[in-house]
Amino acid sequence: MSLRTQACSERPCSRQCRSVGARACTCDQFKLTTLYNLNINKEMDPFFLAVSRFNRQRYDDCITICTQMLEKNPYDQAAWLLKCRALTKKSWIDDLEIDEEGVADILMDENAINNAPRPGTSFSRPLTSAQPGGISQVMRPMSNAGRPITGYQRPGTNRPVTSSTSRANLSTALQGQRPGTTRPVTSGGRMLRLGTASMQQQGGQFIMADKLNAKNVAKKKHIAKAVVDYLIYVESNFRRALDIASEATLLQGYNDWWWKARIGKCQFKMGLIKDAEKQFLSSLKNQDMVSLHLELAKVAVRQDQPQKAIEVFNTGLKTHAFETHLITGIARVHDMLNDPAKAITFYKKILVFDNSNIESIAQLASYHFYTDQPEVALRFYRRLVQCGVNSPELWNNMGLCCFYASQYDMALGCFDRALTMADDIAAADVWYNVGHVGIGIGDLGLAYQAFKIAVSHNPNHAESFNNLGVLELRRGNIEQAKNNYIQSSKIANYLFEPCFNAALLMLKKGEFQESYSMANQAVQIYPDHADSKELLKNLNQHFSVM
Amino acid sequence: MEEDVGVTSGIRAMPVSMIVKKPSFQSAVINLKEKFNWLIHVLFLRQEYDECSRIIDETLHESKGRSEYALYAKALILRVKGNIHESLELFKKCHMLNPTYIDYLKQFGRSLYLLGRHKAAVEVFDECLNIDQNDWETYLFKGLSYKYMRIYDQAIKCFRKANEIHPNDQTYLELGKLFAAQQDYKSAVEVYLEGLEYSPENPELLTTIGLVYIRLGENFQAFQFLGNSLTLDPKNPKSILAAGSIIQDKSDHDAALLKYRIAAVYNPDSAELWNNIGMCFFGKQKYVAAIACLKRALYLDPFQWIASFNLGLVYLNTDQYASAFHYFQSAISLKADFSNSYMYLAITLNKLGDFDNSCAAFKKAIELDSNDCTVFLNFAIVLYNNGYTQKAKEIFSEAEKIFQTLEEDDREPEMMDQRELLMEALGVAQ
Known part of the structure; x- marks a missing residue:
């Protein structure tokens, strides 16, 4: 914020000069009012206009004006700074909210501190229905990432259960209704759009990051801040940004929280989690900011330490008692641990402050x-x-x-x-x-048609396929029922219902081999499903009889 | 000398049958092929399948795939792990190596049966019978194959034959299941009871008998068997549920709830369980709890018509006739041949002021079951309340006819009260 006021106050004199010139025109003639208006437009200070556009969040207009000014005078610092800010603002993203690991990051995830965590103390081993407070998979359906369906969709809700045992769940990232969007593929995460990742470095570059001299830039206090933000948010060039930021914090005598926070952000993005944490902590000593608490919690989450994350939020709440972001953070952590009953108390608390x-x-x-x-x-x-x-x-x-x-x-x-x-x-x-309503009121014809329509809208709607299978079975079409179940289980490896249904059907038909593999699949997806376990027990008896 | 000692101690550790089979232990060829058989056997029994597979692979490598026992054990392990296709191939190989040994052929047939190729399995079992006429297992498996091919009379013949040779629990269970599937519950009970003579402490058998008795309506008998089953296997959710429902029928709701609490730990997602719990609360006149439980049952299994029916009943009792109507209707569309659904629907319709449709529903209920006193009685009450006294009298006389045939136990007190009230109102003498 301080940057923007600096930029505006740099050239008050030149603006005055031109307005005087404009006033001179008014003396000419009374008739030419229209012309006179035009003149004013032509003569209006472009920088004033650019700042105004910037404040009105019309960043594209602001950038064009600044570019024109820079063409005339490449050494116009104010225009350059404003353009830099506008570019940054244009692609600004609230990265506190949308931190999400890319597919590759999860696969190579070695940040977790504890390899064999107890249930409830790790995101990779959330509570199951067997534990008190856990969610039953029968009562609450699963999303395609293998998590209970939440009431509010945000990037984090699709986080797969990542542990050494369930790495296979990663495959869900590229499946589902909109393949590739359930989880970012690149490590840039949501910071870069998929298509633009490869085109990043081409054409029309505003700052040549590689040619910057970190020391020189760092000396120009305000420009340095703008440049670092530009590198982070526009170019995602965290290494260069880190160079400049470390020089700058040195020049400030390690006393500026802003620089430390930026260093931490860059290190976090580069995967240097431990270093980032140190920077955030030291920055917090200089100035207690809410965003720093949020960043620290992100570090804890990345290290798979939910309890620590909650602790971080709680320390933040001591100084910022009414900050809903912190409370939201606690609630989300509980949610990710599959403990909605606890999460709900915090969501209620949020509503007290922000109804x-x-x-x-x-x-x-x-x-x-x-x-x-x-x-x-x-x-x-x-x-x-x-x-x-x-x-x-x-x-x-x-x-x-x-x-x-x-x-x-x-x-x-x-x-x-x-x-x-x-x-x-x-x-x-x-x-x-609607199909479910049909079943509920006993109108199975309506239900059947509704499920068919659902499948025609979205050929990957696994739940509908499963229910179609059940309805077909009630009509006595065994083969079609089986096909529907298998189709459903192929599309969605997070649903245990089609697997169990198929296993049961095969068992009744006497095809034990297929029944066995399906029942196994069902138990893998939902380890506490009593009926599947019973079925498997039954099958094992068949197999082990000599 | 020392070597000799080693050999003898080795022989001592082996199963006796092995020594008898392979006396000439000095022969190098046999040593190669068979020397680890005892180890394979022991490991297999201990269910240490990984280690066992390793030894088998070594043995097979040394003997170039000609070691019968290793192949056989490998096939068994594969089957236990669920790879029936592969095990089938191995059993085939075993059979080729030693075509006279019945076990290989039998397991080959079993694998075919497990894969659902029942016709082929029956052929193989016939071949087994050529080798040995008196093998009860062959008959059992042949019967099972027939069962899945839906040739029931053949299956029953096979099972009976198996039991003649050697009575076994499983044969009895399968035979009973066959009778039950054909709705011949009397014969099923006989078979089960016969089986029980041979193994009186088989909880599965006891539970099954109990369930069949419930189906036959003999609750007292059923409860005895279920109780016996529960003493042997106190955690079996099936027996708990069945026993609970009988206790519930005797209006001892608290005891039934206690039973259900045990079952709920093992299977919290069972719609039947929640349905029963709901009706327990209904019996205790806790209507809100009853509705919550029944709704959960319906959420877990929307096809369960009885939960819909029960919900309708609860709503009828809480004077919420519109909701009751919906649930009775959905119960009827899921199961159209249950006369009580129509009767309650008729009562609901009457409460909603639709007398014509109410009568139609009563007629439908009578059409489905013309031997139910309550239907006639309710019809008569509805007719009387709407001012059709003459018609009510006719229907009431029908009800009386059935009433006279009822036994003392079946005459519920509530029914008696209503009957007397109606008698007074209609002016009919006792």
Whole structure:
């Protein structure tokens, strides 16, 4: 923020000069008002205009004006600085929120401190339904990353369960409804768009990062800050940014929290987690900032230490008691540990400070829905509508709540509304739920058709395939049922239902080999499923009889 | 001298049958092929499959794949691990090496059976019978293959034959299952009871008998067997659920809930369990808890018509007729031939003020089961309440006819009260 005011106050005199010139024109003639207006436009100080555009967040316009100015005078520092800021702002991303490891990072993940953590103390071993507080996979369905469905979709909710045993889950990253978007492929993560990663270095480069002299840049205090931000947010060139930042912090006598925070950010991005943590801690001593606490928690999360992350948030809350970001952080950690009951207390706390926090409301709603309280969930969803959220997902959820609260007339209306604004992927989900309503009221014809439509919207809708299989079986079409189950289990390796169903069907047909492999798959996905275990026991008996 | 001692001690450690089979231990060829058989056997029994596979591979390598026992053990291990295709090939190889030995052929047949190629399996078992007429296992497996081919009479013949040669629990269980599948529960019970004489402490057999008795409506008998089963295997969720439901039928809801609590630990996702728990709460007149449990049952298994039906009942009792109507309706569309659903639907419709449809529903219920006193009684009450006294009298006389045939136990007190009230109102003499 300090940068921007600096840039504006540099040339007040030149602006005055030109405005005087403009005033001189007014003496000419009364007739030429239109012309006179034009003149003013032509003569208006381009830098003033650029700053104004910048403040109005019209960064593209600002950049064009600055570029024109720089063409005239390549040594115009103010224009250069403003352009640098505008470029940075244009591709600015709130990286505190969207930290997500790329596929490669997870595969090579060696940051975890504990290799054999106890359940509940690691993201890779979250609570299961067997433990108190855990979620039953039957009650709460899974997302395609193998996590319980959350009420609010953000990058972190797709985090796969990464541990040495379940590395295979990584394959989910490139599957699903929108392959490749469930998880970033490159280590740049969400910082770079997929297509642009390779084109980064080509054409129209504003700063030649490799030709910068770190020491010289660091000496120019304010320019240095802009340059470092540019390198981080636009070019993702963390190494050069780190060079400059380390020179700068040296010049400041290690007393500027901002530089330390930037060094930490660069090191974090480069994977030097331990060094980053040191920088953040030392920066925190200079100045207690909320963002630093968040960064520190990110470090703990990356090291797979959820308890420590919560501790970091709690220390932050001592000085910033009403900071919802910190509370949200705690809630998310609990969520990732599959402990929604604890998370929910924090989401409630957030609502005390910020009563239209969309994430909290959505999470509370889904929690109540999956704990058999559809009426309460409905109230939260209605609050979301009041907050101005208007998405097919929301109307779909309202429809489901209405259905489970036995308000059938409302339910179908909600689904109708969801369908009118849904795209193909969402429409498939809505139709899937309509199918469930069909089963619920016993209208199996409607259910069958709804599932068929869901599959036609999204050929990868595994849940619909599974349910189609069940309906086919009720109609007596055994072969079609089997095909549907197998199709479903192929698409989604996070669903245990199709595997179990297929295993049961094969067992009844006497095809023990296939039944065995399917039952095994089901138990792998959901280790606590009593029926699958019973089935496997049965099969093992068959196999071990001499 | 020392070497000799080593050999003798080695022989002592071997199973007796092995020594008898291979007396000429000096022969180098046999040593090569068979010397580790005892180790393979021991490891297999200890279920140390990895180590066992290693030894087998070594043996097979040395004997160039001609060691029968190693091949046989390998095939067994593969089958235990679920690779039936591969085990099938190995059993085939064993059979080629020693075509007269019945075990290889039998296991070959079993593998075919496990793969679902039942026709081929039956052929192989027939071949087995050519070698040995008196092998009960062959008959059992042949019967199983027939069962999956749905040739039931042949299957029953095979099972009976197997039992003649050597009675075995599994044969009895399979035979009973066959009868149960053909809805011949009486014969099934006979078979099970016969099996029980040979092994009185088989919990699976006991549970199965209990379940069949429940199906036959003989709750007392059923409870005895289930109780016996539970003393032997107190954690079997199936027996717990069945025993609980019988206790529940006797209106001892707290004891039933206690039983369900045990079962819930092992299978918290069972829709039947939640349904029963819900009805326990209903019996204790805790309607909100009942609705919550029944709804959970319905969430877990939306196809379960009985949960829908029960929910309808609870709503009817809490005077929420519109909801009750929906649930009865969905219960009927999932299972259309249950007369009680129609009766309660009729009552609900009457409460909702739709007398015509209510009558239609009563008629449908009578059409499905014309031997149920309550249906007629309720119909008569509804007719009387709507002012059709004459018609009510007719229906009531029908109810009376059935009522006279009822035994004392089946005359529920609530039914008696309603009957007397209606008698008074209609002016019919006792």
